[in-house]
Amino acid sequence: MTSKTNSMTTKTMTTQQIYDLAIKMGIESDPRGLKKVHELMKRKKIQYEKMSKDEKKYYNMEKLNNPYPDAMIFVGSPDKKIKKILAGIDIETPELLLADRIGGVDLVIAHHPEWPYIHEVMDMQVDFYNQCGIPINIAEWITKEWSREIERSTKPLNHERAIDAAKLLNLSLLAPHSCMDNLAHDYIDKLIKKNHPEYIEDILDILMEISEYQIATENGYGPSIFSGDKNNRVGKIIVEFAGGTSPSLKMYEKLSQAGVGTSVSMHIKEDARKEAEKYNMNIVIAGHYASDSLGTNLYLDEIEKNGIEIVPCSGLIRVKRFK
Ligand SMILES: [Zn+2]
Structure with a gap:
């Protein structure tokens, strides 16, 4: 050694x-x-x-x-x-x-x-x-x-x-x-696909297996639900960690129409969050810096x-x- x-x-x-x-x-x-x-x-x-x-x-x-x-x-x-x-x-x-x-x-x-x-x-x-x-x-x-x-x-x-x-x-x-954003995206995407979450709280449980999110939670900025409820069914899940920065807020209407039920993102602005809510999309925010x-x-x-x-x-x- x-x-x-x-x-x-x-x-x-x-x-x-x-x-x-x-x-x-x-x-x-x-x-x-x-x-x-x-x-x-x-x-x-x-x-x-x-x-x-x-x-x-x-x-x-x-x-x-x-x-x-x-x-x-x-x-x-x-x-x-x-x-x-x-x-x-x-x-x-x-x-x-x-x-x-x-x-x-x-x-x-x-x-x-x-x-x-x-x-x-x-x-x-x-x-x-x-x-x-x-x-x-x-x-x-x-x-x-x-x-x-x-x-x-x-x-x-x-x-x-x-x-x-x-x-x-x-x-x-x-x-x-x-x-680096691609690496985090791939890691979370694979973990979610492997664990087949059914409810939003299942996604939070999956994220909370990751040390970075455990430490962030201890320090007050861990994963949280920005749209929807922990007892909501997830539907089709997407991970939005890559692509330079957040998408246009216009994307949420289209995602909802395309059958996406839940987005797991690093961060979201308030106007985009309201759009997601308007179009009945669950948003799980994993946390930016974590x-x-x-x-x-x-x-x-x-x-x-x-x-x-x-x-x-x-x-x-x-x-x-x-x-
Ligand atoms: Zn960043």
């Missing part, structure tokens, strides 16, 4: 390897399925070829290698050897200063990215809601209208603040957002297995699923 631990602690990974691992795990757990992801990537390359010289000049080429525009190495050399990581849900200048203060941190991993492509990831929602039973044209029109609204609302944000701080402190910064922690942990476990030290911060409830 001691010799094994010693040999593990000598290992390192490069930033590129850590990033590639996120993309691989994200694709493997993508709710759209591997075939659809590959088809869409192929189409992205064809669209790029058709672009004008000027459009190509400003195109972020990484978008051709990676299906998630919200997952990227923001700062640092891909070849840098990493031994110690500070990982958190929201990373801003205070967390980067913390990394500097702790010392020895080579790389900072953020769950939430602060950058302008979140609306592009929302394309995932079109195929996802189509798979939930909504006709593709309706899923597409509603999602496109909503993603343009998200684009307009995120444009004025300060996208460079954390990036500038990381550069000044000589820290590498990586945020594989959708990869669910983000679950996805992040599934990814970090694969890194830590390589002997790399992980320091959790900023809302990350670190739970390991390996010995």
Whole structure:
């Protein structure tokens, strides 16, 4: 045991390897399925070829290698050897200063990215809601209208603040957002399918088997019912953890018409919750930071297995699923 631990602690990974691992795990757990992801990537390359010289000049080429525009190495050399990581849900200048203060941190991993492509990831929602039973044209029109609204609302944000701080402190910064959300989505989806819940309280019982939700409950922000009652029958269940951000509130009417009885989500805004209630849909909210922690942990476990030290911060409830 001691010799094994010693040999593990000598290992390192490069930033590129850590990033590639996120993309691989994200694709493997993508709710759209591997075939659809590959088809869409192929189409992205064809669209790029058709672009004008000027459009190509400003195109972020990484978008051709990676299906998630919200997952990227923001700062640092891909070849840098990493031994110690500070990982958190929201990373801003205070967390980067913390990394500097702790010392020895080579790389900072953020769950939430602060950058302008979140609306592009929302394309995932079109195929996802189509798979939930909504006709593709309706899923597409509603999602496109909503993603343009998200684009307009995120444009004025300060996208460079954390990036500038990381550069000044000589820290590498990586945020594989959708990869981690896909991992949490896949984990919960499989667990629910395996356990065949009949009532809403059965879903809560399933969630409460997960350590992150147990800890969140102890701390006052565990899973809860936002629409419906614990004695309601579940009907058709969907998990809505992936796709960049919440869907348009217009989606709830369509989901209800498509026969969806219950949605298990990370979070929901009040206007969307009212829509779900209006259309008789049960909503179970697993919890935002606990669910983000679950996805992040599934990814970090694969890194830590390589002997790399992980320091959790900023809302990350670190739970390991390996010995
Ligand atoms: Zn989140």
